[in-house]
Amino acid sequence: MTSLYDPRIKMRHLQAFASVARQQTVQGAADTLSLTASAISKALSELETIIGKPMFKRTRKGLMTTAEGEQLLRHVLPALGLLRDGLNLAAGRQQKAGVYQVRIGVLPTTAAAVAPLAVQKLQSGYERVEIKVIAGTNMELLYLLREGELDMVVGRLPDPTLMFGLSFESLYSEPIIVLAAPSHPLATRQDLTANDLLAYPMVIPLPHTAVREAVDTFCLASGLTSLPRVIETLSDSFARSLVLSSDAVWFSPWGTVKRDLGAKVLMRLDINTQSTTGSIGLSLRAGVEISQSAQLMIDAIRTQARLWRES
Structure with a gap:
């Protein structure tokens, strides 16, 4: 044979x-x-x-x-992920008795939107919930998802080449916007162009991320082939602190800074970035049975995404 x-x-x-x-x-x-x-x-x-x-x-x-x-x-x-699932199930390690366990991967640029609200919703409905949240780039998180180390990834629509063995469910769309401190010289000006940004340090996402690709495409289409002063980061807290204490401008997904805009802590500059709009959603392993705890989290994320869209 x-x-x-x-x-x-x-x-x-x-x-x-x-x-x-x-x-x-x-x-x-x-x-x-x-x-x-x-x-x-x-x-x-x-x-x-x-x-x-x-x-x-x-x-x-x-x-x-x-x-x-x-x-x-x-x-x-996918094979290693399925094998890990099978071994955990056979050994009884998949879930502690009476405890809901779920592992979520979130991109730092999308973590501030629906994921925290969904976690709060799930914890308020169940007494014993263990939730593990891991931040990283799309590539890092999707690898962990395929290997069975994560139940789901919440983030911007990845490059199609990263999606083998995975499925994507769109939840909502949002643009990347340009922000500055309220005291910034450009904060109250209207009809700005992308060229106006060149006089200031620019905070942009790290290379090889979905949000960076959108920013690069926007800059190329706007004629910005060379950026003289650039700070690359995926840390929202660092970018926010830097912008508030300097004349830097920040390219950030709208959902990340929604509350700062509402409180007027940050100001959105009058630059049309609608071309950067991208889909935010859930990545899951295709054809793999979802645990009860993961399904509860998915339902909570969908609910919060609907409320987010409506707001």
């Missing part, structure tokens, strides 16, 4: 491969798996020998999957 898989391939090969794909460095993968870098390198070398093709290529950004590596990754990540 023909074997369904190559018996030379072991779990350590697949775990090392998936971890390097996520961390983009051998050392980062080694730290994540509590192994030595040499053990990771050996596992990758053995895997590439078995398959007969390289799985990674070296770039300035780190180790990136080759076309063949990307094909393998699309199958390995």
